[in-house]
Amino acid sequence: MLRFRILARDGDARRGLIETAHGSLETPGFFAVATRAALKGLDTESARRAGVQALICNSYHLAVQPGPELVAAAGGLHRFMGWPGVLATDSGGFQVFSLQHGQVADELKGRRRLPPIEDPLAAVRVDEEGAVFRSWLDGSMHRFTPENNMELQRALGADLVFCLDECTPFHVPRQYTEAATERNLRWARRCLEAFSGGAQALFGIVHGGVYPDLRRRSAAGIAELGFDGFGIGDCLGETKLDWYGVVDLVRPLLPDDRPRHLLGVGEPDDLVEGALRGIDTFDCAMPTRLARHGQALHMGRPRFRIDLARSARRGEDGPLEEGCDCHTCARFSRAYLAHLLRAREALSVPLLAEHNLRFTARLLERVREAISAGRLRDLRTEVLAAA
Amino acid sequence: MLRFRILARDGDARRGLIETAHGSLETPGFFAVATRAALKGLDTESARRAGVQALICNSYHLAVQPGPELVAAAGGLHRFMGWPGVLATDSGGFQVFSLQHGQVADELKGRRRLPPIEDPLAAVRVDEEGAVFRSWLDGSMHRFTPENNMELQRALGADLVFCLDECTPFHVPRQYTEAATERNLRWARRCLEAFSGGAQALFGIVHGGVYPDLRRRSAAGIAELGFDGFGIGDCLGETKLDWYGVVDLVRPLLPDDRPRHLLGVGEPDDLVEGALRGIDTFDCAMPTRLARHGQALHMGRPRFRIDLARSARRGEDGPLEEGCDCHTCARFSRAYLAHLLRAREALSVPLLAEHNLRFTARLLERVREAISAGRLRDLRTEVLAAA
Numbered sequence: 142m143l144r145f146r147i148l149a150r151d152g153d154a155r156r157g158l159i160e161t162a163h164g165s166l167e168t169p170g171f172f173a174v175a176t177r178a179a180l181k182g183l184d185t186e187s188a189r190r191a192g193v194q195a196l197i198c199n200s201y202h203l204a205v206q207p208g209p210e211l212v213a214a215a216g217g218l219h220r221f222m223g224w225p226g227v228l229a230t231d232s233g234g235f236q237v238f239s240l241q242h243g244q245v246a247d248e249l250k251g252r253r254r255l256p257p258i259e260d261p262l263a264a265v266r267v268d269e270e271g272a273v274f275r276s277w278l279d280g281s282m283h284r285f286t287p288e289n290n291m292e293l294q295r296a297l298g299a300d301l302v303f304c305l306d307e308c309t310p311f312h313v314p315r316q317y318t319e320a321a322t323e324r325n326l327r328w329a330r331r332c333l334e335a336f337s338g339g340a341q342a343l344f345g346i347v348h349g350g351v352y353p354d355l356r357r358r359s360a361a362g363i364a365e366l367g368f369d370g371f372g373i374g375d376c377l378g379e380t381k382l383d384w385y386g387v388v389d390l391v392r393p394l395l396p397d398d399r400p401r402h403l404l405g406v407g408e409p410d411d412l413v414e415g416a417l418r419g420i421d422t423f424d425c426a427m428p429t430r431l432a433r434h435g436q437a438l439h440m441g442r443p444r445f446r447i448d449l450a451r452s453a454r455r456g457e458d459g460p461l462e463e464g465c466d467c468h469t470c471a472r473f474s475r476a477y478l479a480h481l482l483r484a485r486e487a488l489s490v491p492l493l494a495e496h497n498l499r500f501t502a503r504l505l506e507r508v509r510e511a512i513s514a515g516r517l518r519d520l521r522t523e524v525l526a527a528a
Numbered sequence: 529m530l531r532f533r534i535l536a537r538d539g540d541a542r543r544g545l546i547e548t549a550h551g552s553l554e555t556p557g558f559f560a561v562a563t564r565a566a567l568k569g570l571d572t573e574s575a576r577r578a579g580v581q582a583l584i585c586n587s588y589h590l591a592v593q594p595g596p597e598l599v600a601a602a603g604g605l606h607r608f609m610g611w612p613g614v615l616a617t618d619s620g621g622f623q624v625f626s627l628q629h630g631q632v633a634d635e636l637k638g639r640r641r642l643p644p645i646e647d648p649l650a651a652v653r654v655d656e657e658g659a660v661f662r663s664w665l666d667g668s669m670h671r672f673t674p675e676n677n678m679e680l681q682r683a684l685g686a687d688l689v690f691c692l693d694e695c696t697p698f699h700v701p702r703q704y705t706e707a708a709t710e711r712n713l714r715w716a717r718r719c720l721e722a723f724s725g726g727a728q729a730l731f732g733i734v735h736g737g738v739y740p741d742l743r744r745r746s747a748a749g750i751a752e753l754g755f756d757g758f759g760i761g762d763c764l765g766e767t768k769l770d771w772y773g774v775v776d777l778v779r780p781l782l783p784d785d786r787p788r789h790l791l792g793v794g795e796p797d798d799l800v801e802g803a804l805r806g807i808d809t810f811d812c813a814m815p816t817r818l819a820r821h822g823q824a825l826h827m828g829r830p831r832f833r834i835d836l837a838r839s840a841r842r843g844e845d846g847p848l849e850e851g852c853d854c855h856t857c858a859r860f861s862r863a864y865l866a867h868l869l870r871a872r873e874a875l876s877v878p879l880l881a882e883h884n885l886r887f888t889a890r891l892l893e894r895v896r897e898a899i900s901a902g903r904l905r906d907l908r909t910e911v912l913a914a915a
Contacts (some may be wrong), residue, residue, distance in 0.1 A: 178867065182874040207867040215845055215863055223859045458602055472610045476602055480565065480594040487569040487877060 143301065143342030143369040145400050145421075149513045153419040154390065158510040159227070159370075159400055161300035162340035163219060165194075166227045168400065169416040169508050171407060171501055172197040172424035177206070179223040181429045182490035183498075185224045190468055191495045192502030196224055197424045199292050200302075201233025205276045205285065209296035217298030227299035229424070230294050235308040235374070235405075237265060237274045237285060267307060269324065287331035295337055303372055304332040308344045311376050318350040318376070324364045325375075333366055342369035344402060347391050350376040356387060360394035370400040375422075381411070388418040409438065409445045409504055410528070413521045416508045428501050432493035433484045437461045438500040440527045449479045449493070467499035530688065530729030530756040532787045532808075536900040540779065540806040543899040546614070546757075546787055548687035549727035550606060552581075553614045556803040556895050558794060558888055559811035561582040564593070564772030565609040568816045569877035570885075572611045577855055578882045583611055584811045587681050587689075588620025591670065592663045596683035598607055604685030616688035616811070617681050622695040622713065622761070624652060624661045624672060654694060655680070656711065672717035682724055690759055691719040693733045698763050705737040705763070712762075713749045729756035731789060734778050737763040743774060747781035757787040760807075768798070775805040796825065796832045796891055797915065800908045803895045815884035819877050822869045824848045824851075825887040827914045836866045854886035 142159040145168075157168040173180060175196045180188055188196070198218060203209065219228055262479040266273040271286030287305045294302040306325045325348045336343045345368035349355030363371060369483060373391055377384035384406065395401060400421040403411075407425025415423060428438065437447040440460040447461060454472045460470035461478065469478075469492045480491035504524070511520040531547040532555075539893060544555040560567055560575060562583045564795040567575055575583070585605060590596065602608040606615055653660040658673030672680075678694040693712045696705045712735045723730045732755035736742030750758060760778055764771035771793065782788055787808040790798075794812025814824065824834040826849040834848060847857035848865065856865075856879045868876035891911070 177871040177873055178864070179871075179873040179875045184875065184878065190773060202871075207863070211867070221861070221864050221867075223864075235672055292753055474602055474608070476594070476598060477565070477608050477610075480598075480608075484564040484566075484589075484593055486564055486566040487874060488566045488571065490874060491569075491571065491878070 142338075142340050143400075145370070145398065146399070151512040151515050151517045152417065154245075154416050154512050154517050155419065155421070156509045157400070157421060159422070161227050161342065163228060163300050164226050166422070167505075167509060168421040169193065169512075170194050170422050171412070171503055171505055172229055172422060173498055173501075174424055174426040174429065175222065176426070177202045178212075178218060180494065181426075181433060182487070183429065183494040185222065185431075185489070187468070187491060187495050188498055189226065191499040192506075193226075193498050194502070195227035195229065195422075196298065197229040197231060198222075198297070199233055199236060200290065200297060201236040201285075203297060204233065205228075205278050209293050210442045213296045213298070219298065226301040227301070230297050230299040230303070230486060231307040231404075232290050232294065232303045233285065234272075234290075234306040237272050238267075238308050238310075244324065249282055270329070271305070271328075272307070287328045288335040291332055291335040291337070291343075295341065298341075300340065301342050301344060301370070302336075304329045304346055304368075305343050306348065306374065308374060309348070309350055309376055311351070311379065315350075316350060318348075318352060319355055322348040322350070322355045322359050322375070329363055329366055329368075333368070344368055344370040344372050346372040346374040346404070347395070348375040351378045351387070353384060353390055356390055357394060360391045364395050368399070370402060370421075371395045372402045372404050374404040377406070381414070385414060385418060388415065388420060392419045407501065409440075409501070410525060412501070412504055413508060413517070413524050416512070417517055417521060428497035429494045432490050432497050435480075435489065435493070437470065437493050439465075439498045440500075440524070442528055445528045447475075449475065449489075450482050461493075461496050462500070465496065466503075467496045469493070469496040469499075529725075529727050530787075532785065532914070534785070538899040538902050538904045539804065541803050541895075541899050541904050542806065542808065543896045544787070544808060546809070548614050548729065550615060550687050551613050553809070554581065554892075554896060555808040556799065556892055556899075557581050557800070557809050558892055559616055559809060560888075561811055561813040561816065561884055562609065562611075563813075564589045564885070565605060566600075567881065568813075568820060570816065570819075570881040571878070573610065574855070574878060574882050575885055576613065578586050578737055578886040580613075580885050581889070582614035582616065582809075584616040584618060585609075585684070585686065586623060587617045587677065587684060588621055588623040588672075590617075590684060591620065591680055592665050593765070600683040600685070606685065607633065614688070615686040617684050617686040617690070619677050619690045619692040620672065620793075621677075621693040624659050625654075625695050640689075656714070656716075658692070659694070668839075674715045675722040677728075678719055678722040678724070682728065685728075687727065688729050688731060688757070690731050691716045691733055691755075693735065693761065695761060695765055696737055697737070698738070698766065701738060702737075705735075705739060706742055709735040709737070709742045709746050709762075709778075713746060716753055716755075717752055720755070731755055731757040731759050733759040733761040733791070734782070735762040738765045738770060738774070740777055743777055747778045751782050755786070757789060757808075758782045759789045759791050761791040764793070768801070772801060772805065775802065775807060779806045787849070794888065796888070797912060798825075799888070799891055800895060800904070800911050803899070804908060815888050816881045819880035819884050822876065822880070824865075824880050825884045826852075827887075829915055832915045834862075836862065836876075837869050848880075848883050849887070852883065852886065853890075854883045856880070856883040856886075858914060 149156040290305040345363040349359040457475040536543040681689040732750040736746040844862040
């Protein structure tokens with residue numbers, strides 16, 4: 142069950158509302174990443190207080206630990222993890238294949254170049270049927286097929302689920318990406334057939350790497366199958382300009398009345414650039430990951446980040462960011478947070494995570510208001526100038 | 529400023545109320561340990577919700593990092609750490625001397641025997657004036673004297689502060705403990721002279737190790753000096769029976785109308801045994817330390833602890849403890865908490881810490897009610913039978 146209403150438009154951008162069996166999500170909106178049924182160090186209540194509207198967990202991790210039976214016996218993922226709101230699960234395809242590529246996440250986002258690898262999937266066996274992979278936990282073998290992945294995600298019980306897909310890294314030959322893109326289309330059809338619907342909604346994922354013709358073919362094929370919504374995934378290129386291009390190319394091929402999710406992207410500038418290009422939802426581990434590394438988001442240089450451990454911040458008595466209405470800024474000074482980091486007190490993590498998620502939520506509030514006011518381009522200018 | 533009222537008595541036990549410049553503390557009561565101005569992984573708001581009435585920080589740690597000037601500039605420790613309630617600081621004497629003895633904390637609580645050491649303080653220079661020690665952080669030398677320690681604790685600004693003292697380990701010769709006990713008395717007098725009063729209250733500390741005559745001499749001397757309250761510190765022996773004996777010996781020598789604090793003790797049975805012997809307040813890192821080790825307190829075997837990582841707990845869907853009204857038990861199952869531990873999710877720490885602090889607070893609520901009802905001995909029987 143998913144209802145999507147568009148409330149306002151500004152060029153290609155739209156402001157909307159996604160309604161699910163567990164409440165609604167204003168768009169452009171954000172899924173905070175709770176891979177193993179927990180935000181890193183942060184209670185779901187604090188996330189809610191920070192304005193987090195939706196979470197996304199990972200089927201792959203939860204399949205291995207604690208296993209879908211236990212989650213189902215606990216009444217499903219919402220109840221298990223204490224999150225009554227909108228919840229998604231990723232299929233785990235990305236993670237299965239990541240396992241075999243080391244830092245494939247960096248690859249996908251183009252953070253470095255590696256020489257082409259002849260057989261990138263030598264360690265994961267993938268065939269038409271699905272993929273076999275080894276548990277990182279105990280070495281046991283697991284098989285993912287489109288059919289059992291839909292069953293897995295049904296047992297977990299999230300509101301939004303994604304099709305099983307193979308995510309190709311940047312360094313593979315074009316013919317590899319082409320074959321994977323075609324197979325992903327066939328898997329998407331099988332997911333749709335195996336999907337039982339009910340309270341859940343199913344998102345197809347557009348593949349094709351950095352190849353315009355493959356992207357077009359994938360988008361057209363996925364669109365034709367007809368899903369509740371559409372993810373834009375696979376390798377998004379080397380630079381941010383690459384994904385801007387991918388989204389601009391894919392957007393016109395997807396049905397206008399369905400939500401579009403950009404997978405794994407969500408830095409502050411990305412949220413504005415994505416919204417401008419018609420993206421409705423994002424997910425990204427960055428706000429919570431930065432918190433673990435002692436960094437706070439702010440509307441400033443460098444790259445929207447404050448590195449709290451820098452000694453320059455030591456004596457500063459103000460909040461992380463003037464004007465921030467988060468629960469951390471309301472109560473604690475930069476000086477205290479810098480002290481926690483230096484003293485290696487674990488409390489720094491939830492306090493920074495809550496601020497970073499609030500920062501992200503507030504920026505998206507501004508994006509939605511700008512769309513309603515027809516001035517999202519002005520907001521982009523303002524945001525990009527800040528950092 | 530400290531006001532202590534006794535509201536009810538049951539044998540040597542008493543129920544009372546300590547009033548400070550930052551609110552009041554019902555006694556028998558508990559100081560949760562926030563050594564470096566933070567409970568390990570737990571927000572002060574969550575602690576308040578769990579019924580924590582008071583915190584204790586460590587002057588030694590805060591003197592080195594972030595330094596008293598920074599805390600004072602931030603408006604004092606209460607504001608710095610976001611804790612509006614009753615707050616104490618320990619002098620740091622214990623920690624200074626611990627540095628030189630390795631696991632002296634184990635020694636003090638008699639967890640193991642070590643051969644006598646000829647000069648246990650070779651690495652910390654201690655003389656009549658005070659103690660010189662090396663910062664663990666950068667190797668810089670620091671000096672603690674009774675006078676500058678009172679100044680340090682005034683800059684930090686807690687409601688209750690403790691005299692600077694040398695804490696002797698279990699394995700030193702009697703003559704060492706005797707000399708330290710005498711010097712501690714002289715330091716206590718100097719603390720009292722240097723103490724500026726105002727909103728703060730000063731507690732003297734009874735020493736004398738496991739030697740009854742030294743304990744009596746110390747208690748009489750400290751009592752005669754006249755403090756706002758009295759700590760029972762120094763080496764408390766090898767077994768719990770030893771500290772029962774120390775408290776029973778010291779209690780009659782201390783003024784009845786002043787609060788008595790037992791330093792560093794606070795397991796569930798200790799709270800009942802201490803209250804029975806006239807102890808008014810406790811401090812102990814155990815509830816938060818157990819949380820970091822994946823253990824939850826409960827009214828049961830073994831030793832009031834649940835080891836959540838044990839696989840037997842894996843599929844259990846109930847709360848940590850039936851009937852517990854803590855925020856963790858209200859929302860999460862044992863199965864979820866066990867999952868967090870197995871997945872090494874940091875969220876397990878605050879969730880278990882809040883439960884453990886709530887368990888401690890609830891037990892003390894029962895202790896206070898039992899005193900009012902004149903049945904603290906029955907409660908002891910009940911609590912000891914449970915574990």
